[in-house]
Amino acid sequence: MTLNGALTLSPQEVADMKRKYLALFEPSSVAIVGASESPLKWGFRILYNTLAGGYKGALYAVNPKHTEIVGVDCYPSLSELPTVVDLALIVLPPPLVPGAMRECAECGVRAVIVITAGFGELDDPAAEAAQDEIVRIADEAGMLVVGPNCAGVASPDPHSLYSGMIYRHPKGGGMSLVSQSGNVGMTTLTWAQLHQVGIARFVSSGNEAATQCEDYLQFFAHDSRTKAVLAYIEGTRDGRHLFRTIKHVAAQKPVVVVKGGRSEAGQKAAASHTGSLATRTVLFESACHQAGATVVDDIYQAMELTSAFVSQPLPRGRRVVVVSEGGGWGVIGADACIEAGLDVIDLPGGVLRELDDVLPGWWSRGNPIDLVAGNDRTLMSRAVEAVLKSPQVDAVMVLGIGYICSRSERLRDSDEAERLGLKRLIEMATKVEMHDAERIAGLIDLYGKPIIVASDTVMIAYGPAPNEAVAEMERLGVYAYASPVNAAKTLARMAERYEYLQGRPRGAG
Amino acid sequence: MMCAGSDTRMHDVQQLIEQALARGQGALSEHDSKRVLAAFGVPTVMEELAGSAADAVQAAERLAYPVAVKGCSPDLMHKSDRGLVALDARDAAAVEAAVAAIDEAAGGVGLDGYLVQRMVRGKREIIVGGMRDALFGPCVMLGLGGILVEAVADVSFRLAPLGTRDALEMIGELRGRRIFGPLRGEPAADCDALAGVLMSVGRILEECPQVSQVDVNPLIFQGGDPVAVDGLVALAAPGGAKGGPQA
Numbered sequence: 174m175t176l177n178g179a180l181t182l183s184p185q186e187v188a189d190m191k192r193k194y195l196a197l198f199e200p201s202s203v204a205i206v207g208a209s210e211s212p213l214k215w216g217f218r219i220l221y222n223t224l225a226g227g228y229k230g231a232l233y234a235v236n237p238k239h240t241e242i243v244g245v246d247c248y249p250s251l252s253e254l255p256t257v258v259d260l261a262l263i264v265l266p267p268p269l270v271p272g273a274m275r276e277c278a279e280c281g282v283r284a285v286i287v288i289t290a291g292f293g294e295l296d297d298p299a300a301e302a303a304q305d306e307i308v309r310i311a312d313e314a315g316m317l318v319v320g321p322n323c324a325g326v327a328s329p330d331p332h333s334l335y336s337g338m339i340y341r342h343p344k345g346g347g348m349s350l351v352s353q354s355g356n357v358g359m360t361t362l363t364w365a366q367l368h369q370v371g372i373a374r375f376v377s378s379g380n381e382a383a384t385q386c387e388d389y390l391q392f393f394a395h396d397s398r399t400k401a402v403l404a405y406i407e408g409t410r411d412g413r414h415l416f417r418t419i420k421h422v423a424a425q426k427p428v429v430v431v432k433g434g435r436s437e438a439g440q441k442a443a444a445s446h447t448g449s450l451a452t453r454t455v456l457f458e459s460a461c462h463q464a465g466a467t468v469v470d471d472i473y474q475a476m477e478l479t480s481a482f483v484s485q486p487l488p489r490g491r492r493v494v495v496v497s498e499g500g501g502w503g504v505i506g507a508d509a510c511i512e513a514g515l516d517v518i519d520l521p522g523g524v525l526r527e528l529d530d531v532l533p534g535w536w537s538r539g540n541p542i543d544l545v546a547g548n549d550r551t552l553m554s555r556a557v558e559a560v561l562k563s564p565q566v567d568a569v570m571v572l573g574i575g576y577i578c579s580r581s582e583r584l585r586d587s588d589e590a591e592r593l594g595l596k597r598l599i600e601m602a603t604k605v606e607m608h609d610a611e612r613i614a615g616l617i618d619l620y621g622k623p624i625i626v627a628s629d630t631v632m633i634a635y636g637p638a639p640n641e642a643v644a645e646m647e648r649l650g651v652y653a654y655a656s657p658v659n660a661a662k663t664l665a666r667m668a669e670r671y672e673y674l675q676g677r678p679r680g681a682g
Numbered sequence: 683m684m685c686a687g688s689d690t691r692m693h694d695v696q697q698l699i700e701q702a703l704a705r706g707q708g709a710l711s712e713h714d715s716k717r718v719l720a721a722f723g724v725p726t727v728m729e730e731l732a733g734s735a736a737d738a739v740q741a742a743e744r745l746a747y748p749v750a751v752k753g754c755s756p757d758l759m760h761k762s763d764r765g766l767v768a769l770d771a772r773d774a775a776a777v778e779a780a781v782a783a784i785d786e787a788a789g790g791v792g793l794d795g796y797l798v799q800r801m802v803r804g805k806r807e808i809i810v811g812g813m814r815d816a817l818f819g820p821c822v823m824l825g826l827g828g829i830l831v832e833a834v835a836d837v838s839f840r841l842a843p844l845g846t847r848d849a850l851e852m853i854g855e856l857r858g859r860r861i862f863g864p865l866r867g868e869p870a871a872d873c874d875a876l877a878g879v880l881m882s883v884g885r886i887l888e889e890c891p892q893v894s895q896v897d898v899n900p901l902i903f904q905g906g907d908p909v910a911v912d913g914l915v916a917l918a919a920p921g922g923a924k925g926g927p928q929a
Binding site: 679 | 815817818819820821837838839840841842843847848850851854855888
């Protein structure tokens with residue numbers, strides 16, 4: 174094995190690993206050890222979250238003081254449960270955790286999540302020793318142990334499992350996440366739920382006492398539900414191992430990495446220039462990039478990119494056309510594309526001729542294409558199609574959607590609309606716009622090219638009056654960006670992924 | 683990628699390193715460092731090690747003026763800061779004067795000799811480095827060079843060993859990558875040759891476990907061709923302390 178080889182597993186190892194991790198992500202039974210009746214305690218919230226998430230398997234509470242909590246049967250101990258559960262979540266005070274883990278091992282529980290904090294993250298030898306004890310019990314029993322000091326797990330499919338501290342229930346899909354921070358995990362699941370982005374697996378890895386982020390990544394590589402991976406990583410114990418793991422995963426699925434703790438002062442290795450410039454963050458990010466991951470410095474951009482990897486085809490080049498509802502957005506959209514390293518091409522002759530038939534006679538005949546804020550709501554999807562089908566175009570950026578839904582929102586339920594007889598008109602126009610959104614989303618599959626959408630209507634799309642066109646777009650898997658800057662960055666990073674898979678150096682020119 | 687060459691050359695490299703370690707050296711001298719670099723395929727400046735002022739003059743004549751003269755010793759780093767480098771000596775008198783000045787500046791440090799090098803001229807100076815990180819292992823660095831390298835901090839890294847794509851990406855990642863294009867009367871830099879240098883430094887780290895660091899600084903583009911003008915190969919006895927915290 175070379176120093177830089179991808180870390181591959183034998184078929185037997187893969188089968189064993191899958192069995193192990195499916196106990197965590199697809200358990201047919203779950204016990205909350207340390208379940209509580211008090212809504213102020215995590216022992217209650219985690220039980221309640223699992224219940225509210227609609228978990229389809231058998232759910233049990235374990236606490237000697239109760240026989241039932243929020244309608245869930247409660248047992249004095251794990252050994253008294255009617256069945257051996259696949260997964261146990263431990264929410265007990267730190268001194269009780271090792272005992273509960275031993276009980277899990279004795280009963281034959283297959284996977285354990287230690288939610289409890291107060292172990293290796295403390296600068297305290299006794300707490301560190303307690304964490305070592307957790308690792309020892311896990312190793313001896315061959316149990317999969319997540320945490321300690323973590324927020325839990327989610328896997329919407331197949332059993333609607335949302336078990337942990339995070340009260341969010343995004344739908345099922347292809348994006349898998351491992352986060353060394355529970356708090357960042359919360360951010361990602363909230364985002365996914367808001368934007369209707371589907372999740373395959375989520376795990377908050379906590380202190381990673383017995384199971385490290387590399388282990389989850391390796392599972393994601395072989396997990397059929399996972400289509401793209403996002404990892405929030407603050408540190409690793411073995412940089413080469415991380416590198417070789419990512420190399421293996423990224424050869425098969427897109428991997429997006431966000432490095433936390435970038436600004437920490439780098440270790441100064443020696444008196445040489447090279448040593449003084451080689452900070453840990455620079456090496457970490459270089460290694461992830463070299464292994465085939467996309468390194469992103471913002472968690473929202475990382476989510477946007479990972480979800481695009483799941484729902485959109487890769488552009489086979491950097492040639493992009495911007496189609497805009499209005500002048501200024503087209504200009505900043507084109508600027509953003511160029512800044513991101515995309516190629517804002519001159520419109521090919523065939524596209525010009527086709528657009529001459531679609532657009533009013535005075536159209537600008539340039540890229541960005543300005544639709545001059547016309548009233549014909551079908552213009553956008555017709556223009557996008559004319560551009561997208563050109564063999565000289567790799568991707569289209571669409572700027573401005575949902576304007577009718579946005580404008581009509583304040584009128585819709587008003588007396589004014591009633592008085593002026595506008596209600597039917599608004600309904601019809603909304604329908605046309607929804608249909609246009611559907612058509613644009615449909616073009617992605619039809620031509621096998623990405624369409625990236627940004628609109629200022631997104632700013633008010635998720636408030637008390639949701640924008641139906643934006644929501645419809647996102648339901649169909651086309652995320653609506655609030656800014657063309659992030660949209661262009663996603664497109665450029667997707668182009669890099671294509672270059673990587675082609676074996677070419679990544680980057681513009 | 684061409685390899686270090688024949689087994690003989692690899693054998694010579696190993697011998698250089700082991701002799702240096704046996705003498706307790708923490709690094710190879712500049713001259714020996716460049717022999718190692720050259721053995722791994724890095725283009726290095728033409729130079730001769732001279733034992734005396736007279737030898738230095740003869741060497742200069744063989745190399746052709748103008749030349750640079752440097753004090754050479756494994757114990758000397760940052761030579762130009764210490765007055766141990768004379769550039770652009772154009773005749774025998776200038777070479778003799780340079781040797782005298784170096785003797786005085788060395789202040790008792792034992793010199794291996796005087797390194798006489800053909801002057802290399804080019805507007806573009808870069809740095810190529812190699813180091814071992816406790817967490818990531820051997821790494822290669824490319825950066826825009828000159829005395830402002832730390833302040834400018836335009837660098838890229840890869841883990842060794844490197845493939846051709848890795849090396850080309852390192853070049854493309856520099857913010858100042860446009861210096862490799864045709865520039866102010868100079869032709870475009872030979873990026874394939876530069877990629878070769880990056881891969882060579884990676885291979886030195888991979889194949890020579892006793893090498894702890896490599897600095898090729900500066901690497902000057904003479905026309906479009908990269909030439910290592912100064913080099914440092916630092917050594918650590920195998921199994922020595924590596925140190926360093928976790929990321």
